[in-house]
Amino acid sequence: LLLLTCLTNSVAQNYDEAKVPAYTLPEVLKTAAGKEVTSKKMWEEVRRPEILRLFEDNIYGQMPKDYDSIRYTLKNEDKAALNGKARLKEVIVQVFRNKKSVQIHLVMFIPGNAAKPSPVFVLINNRGKDNTDPTRKVKSGFWPAEMVIDSGYAIAAFHVSDLAPDNKDTFMNGVLQLYPEQLEADNGMRAIGAWAWGASRVMDYFENDKDIDAKNVAVVGHSRGGKASLWAAAQDRRFAVCVTNCSGNTGAALARRQFGERIARINTTFPHWFNNNYKKFNNNENDLPVDQHMLIALIAPRPLYATNASKDLWADPTGTFLALKNAEKTYALYGRRSKLPVNPPAINVPLSQPPLAYHNREGEHDMTAYDWGNFIRLMKSRP
Ligand code: GTR
Numbered sequence: 001l002l003l004l005t006c007l008t009n010s011v012a013q014n015y016d017e018a019k020v021p022a023y024t025l026p027e028v029l030k031t032a033a034g035k036e037v038t039s040k041k042m043w044e045e046v047r048r049p050e051i052l053r054l055f056e057d058n059i060y061g062q063m064p065k066d067y068d069s070i071r072y073t074l075k076n077e078d079k080a081a082l083n084g085k086a087r088l089k090e091v092i093v094q095v096f097r098n099k100k101s102v103q104i105h106l107v108m109f110i111p112g113n114a115a116k117p118s119p120v121f122v123l124i125n126n127r128g129k130d131n132t133d134p135t136r137k138v139k140s141g142f143w144p145a146e147m148v149i150d151s152g153y154a155i156a157a158f159h160v161s162d163l164a165p166d167n168k169d170t171f172m173n174g175v176l177q178l179y180p181e182q183l184e185a186d187n188g189m190r191a192i193g194a195w196a197w198g199a200s201r202v203m204d205y206f207e208n209d210k211d212i213d214a215k216n217v218a219v220v221g222h223s224r225g226g227k228a229s230l231w232a233a234a235q236d237r238r239f240a241v242c243v244t245n246c247s248g249n250t251g252a253a254l255a256r257r258q259f260g261e262r263i264a265r266i267n268t269t270f271p272h273w274f275n276n277n278y279k280k281f282n283n284n285e286n287d288l289p290v291d292q293h294m295l296i297a298l299i300a301p302r303p304l305y306a307t308n309a310s311k312d313l314w315a316d317p318t319g320t321f322l323a324l325k326n327a328e329k330t331y332a333l334y335g336r337r338s339k340l341p342v343n344p345p346a347i348n349v350p351l352s353q354p355p356l357a358y359h360n361r362e363g364e365h366d367m368t369a370y371d372w373g374n375f376i377r378l379m380k381s382r383p
Contacts (some may be wrong), residue, residue: 001241001356005077005085006380007102010013011264012378013260013261013262013314014178014258014259014260015137015259015260015296015313016287017259017318019035020257020258020259021256021257021258021296023256023257023285023286024256025256025291025293025326026252026288026289026290026291026294027045028051028293028294028297028326028327028330029043029047029329029333030047030327031046031047031050032050037333038332039333040334042178043333044335048298049344050297051248051290051294051297051298052234052235052293054289054290055231055234055290055295055298056084056187057187057275057277057279058187058275058277058278058280058281058289058290059189059192059250059275059278059286059290060189060190060192060193060196060231060275061182061188061190061198061274061275062182062185062189062193063187063189063197063200063235064179064182064197066097067095067096067097067178068096068097068098069095069096070093070094070095070096070201070204070277071092071093071094071096071301071341072091072092072094072205072208073091073092073094074089074090074091075090075091075105076088076089076090076134076258077089077090077139080112081109082112082114082135082136082145082146082149083093084110084112084153085111085112085113085149085150086109086110086111086112086145087109087110087111087112087144087148087211088107088108088109088134089106089107089110089117089141090105090106090107090108090134090213090346091105091108091109091205091209091322092104092105092106093106093108093158093201093202093204093205095178096178097178097179098178099281100177100178101123101164101178102160102174102175102178102198103164104158104162104163104198104201105158105159105162105201106156106157106158106202106205107132107134107156107157107158107262108120108154108155108156108212109149109154109155109156110154110211110212110383111149111152111154114152114154114211116213117211117213117214118152118153118154118211118212118213118357119153119154119163119212119213119216119217119379120143120153120154120155120156120212120213120217120218120242120309121148121155121156121218121220121243121375121379122155122156122157122158122202122204122206122218122219122220123143123155123158123218123220123221123225124157124158124195124196124198124199124219124220124221124225124229124232125143125157125158125159125160125222125225126160126195126221126222126224126225126228127142127225128223129159131157132141132145132157132159134149135301138234141366141367141368141369141372142222142366142367142368143155143157144369144372145167147369147372147373147376148372148376151380153376153378154211154212155380156202158198158199158202160198160224160225161174161226162174162198163175163194163195163197163198163273164176164190164191164194164195165191166191166272166282168270168271168272168274171190171191171204171297174194175189175197175198176189176192176194176271178353185275186276186277187275187276187277188276189275190226190272190273190274190275191270191272191273192227192228192231192250192273192274193231193275195221195225195228195232195253196228196229196231196235196236197233199219199228199229199236199239200201200232200235200236200238202243203217203236203238203239207238210321213239215240216240216241216379217239217240217241217285218239218240218242218243218375218379219232219233219239219241219242219243220243220245220375221237221243221244221245222245222247222366222367223226223245223246223247223248223251223315223365224247224270224273225245225367226243226244226245226246226247226251226252227244227247227250227251227273229242229243229244229247230242230244230247230251230252230295230299231295233298233302233304234295234298234299234301234331238316239302240298240302240348240382241302241303241305241382242302242303242304242305242377243280243304243305243307243317243375243378244304244305244306244307245307245367245371246307246308246309246312246315246365246366246367247306247315247320248260248261248264248272248312248315248316248320249261249262249263249266249315250263250266250278250292251276251292251315251320252292252295252296252306252320252323252324253292253315253316253319253320253323254291254292254293254320254322254323254326255281255285255288255291255292255316255321256285256286256288256291256317256339257316257319257322258285259313259316259319259358260313260314260315260316260319261314261315261316261319262283262285263278263281263282263283263284263285264282267279267282268282279336283358284362287379291326292323293322293324293325293326293327294327294380296323296324296356297327297330297331299327299334300327300330300331300333300334300336300355301331301334301335301355302326302355303354303355303356303357303378303382304327304355304356304357305352305358305374305375305378306320306321306323306324306356306357306358307358307359307367307371307374308320308359308360308361308362309360309361309362309364309366310347310360310361310362310363311363311364311365312364312365313363314365317344318361320358321340321344321358321360324338324340324344324356324358325338325340327356328340331355331356336354336355338355338356339353339356340358341349344358344360345358345359345360346360347360347361347362347363348360348361348375350374350378352374353378353381354378354380354381354383355380357374357378359371359374
């Protein structure tokens, strides 16, 4: 095993565009039986379920939808937060199954003067909890609550560790205690799936909060959290918008380009993120029955914003752009014409128009006020 691990790690990650191998992407709009998908109906009834199943079986695992009960408890409220501009709510979302439960601590700021329910951005927080500090002693560009409130939207967040600790030895101490059978299955849920599951339970809550417009929820994630936001939006069509920031490999970037992080590497460093079947594709990208453009297609016709950062070649900015381009045909089935150009835009040229939005921000692997400003632009320019 040690030898195998060393061999896997020794495969150099490529950063040279000239060394990207020739590849053929699996066809989004052709059914398993070889039929061309020509209508929205055929997509929704035949091809979309096929693709969803392929992602479950080969990558992210099943998404259990049954639970015994769910309870929402308002733990803290401040009607005059952010200098009176917002209402702070901290809610515990507790989900029960098999006499076990998980608790999701949801932090929300809602515009104070809103005349009707507010559309909301909900972040799947994979970084330090102080990035989403409800007291606002700590303010971070990763979750710029003040800026989002000023633009008229609510902003919410929960932490991934409430669902599955991000650790290969302890990830099962969360949602997976409610669904222990998942751990036995080669296509069972793992950590990324558990985080996406948490986003759906937060959506269950939003549907019960009169302050929130549950038909206008954008699910947001950065990097590993951005892999989860994609999977959440693909699985749960209640999410109106998806934001995936620097999500890279097994996020919004095409695997077959083998540029930057690769499947063998991600499965070695983070064996708890994806299901057992995914390990078959280590150094074997071309055998995958899907590629990541198909995950984006599952989100159609809903707006999707994928970002990258210029110094974050690990997450393959070009491969992300190409994944979006290869999902365009599916959006077109719904009459949603992509406004993306043929080639990736220059650094710091945001293309924030729906349905498929993209930018490559100058700088490091991160999520910043620059990124959020553009997510807000996408929300504002939706039809
Ligand atoms: C890296 C990992 C990436 C990305 C990143 C992050 O180590 O290789 O896939 O998830 O972590 O979450 O910041």
